Amino acid sequence: MTVYDTAKLLPSIPELRDHCRALAMLEAVISPDADFRHYTFDTHWSPTDELASMSNGSGDEYSIVLAPAGAYIRGFDHESPMSPYVDDVPWPGVVDEVPDVFRRYVDEPAFSHGLGFPCVTACLWRTADDDSWRAGAIDFPDACDPDGSAYLFEHLTDRSAEVYLEFAVDMHEVPVDLDAVRHVLALRPLTDELVAVLNPRLTLSALADDLATIGYPADPRPGS
Template sequence: MISTRDLENLPKPDALRSLLQALALLDAILEEEWQYRYYSFNSKWSATEQMGSMRNGSGDDFFAIFDSAGCFLRGFAHESAMTPWRETPPTIWPGVLEEVPPQFENSLKEPAFHMEDTTFCIWSLASDSAWSRGSIEFPANEDDPDGSLWMLSALDGNPTTYQLFAKEYFELDVGLDAITRVFAQEPLSVELLQAFPSSRNLQDVIADAEEIGYPIKP
């Protein structure tokens, strides 16, 4: 299990970027409409940044920025004990953002990330060997006080984790071999697309893959 209290098994930034690209492509294959997808990835977020995200449609989300500085990831679980909305006016839990390195200052100010709704934040500088978070006194008697346990544990890199997710979220039975091929970054092709329970047109999925930055078979 992965959470802000135990980040050891969270993939390192380069591996996390690859995983989020794979998850975004899998969602694109299974769901035609972007607004109904759970994971997305924009390889051209800016001239120097790439961005992966999760939105569950119920108000919970995370955004991960990848650039030369490293990776910055903030998340929001609206029903968690550490939600800013536990108080009036809303207040981010002490320690969550105070120690974010200055290299990620632009992300802290990014309007699209609605930082005022943050319940957890982690980062890894390019020079770091591990993920970091702020110095936080977590609320007592809470298994997942900031929502990071259920959000980050889904990023364990195990194809079975996505298979179970697709069954619940999309109500589709997806073959483990097909998911594994995408996790391995097999270039998108007719053959790969046919391995999924999807009626999507290859050219449309290629357009998604180009935005995601996922490889495409020539």
């Protein structure tokens, strides 16, 4: 699997934004300690942009900038043969064709770990008026997951509650209720009862800051 396969499986930008907010909310409830969360979402990353992030704590990560111009996705698999750590530059083609409207994100200091070059093995983008996700022309090395896409974006390409539940049980080592996961993935409002199902040691009021940062909806969406 590569970014080309990922591009075919990603949803629209609004759907991706909703899913990323839901993942961040699930992590905030299941793991109150922010240091142990895989998924986060910041609605106020900049005056105009939002940021969805993943970090597994072992060097693998992604960043999704959601901007008025569209969305830019940067993924980094630290064990990928395409790692820029090899030559201090990204693998040929990974970011070469990123449109000018997203170019500043390629060079964003927060995505370079202070090394002076983008930490990226997989890159996709989609402008607000585009009908599909894009990636550069890349000659991939011979590997089953050369750019890390299969692992990095697994919860973005398969957005089922079952897949997240399996991950959460394994990673956080706690029981997780499938219906509660479905509730959050649908962006339905949280209640004290729902929070208690996912984490009996947590209350809804304790999540006030996370709710604001993630921009999780307080009221039901039409038809929900």
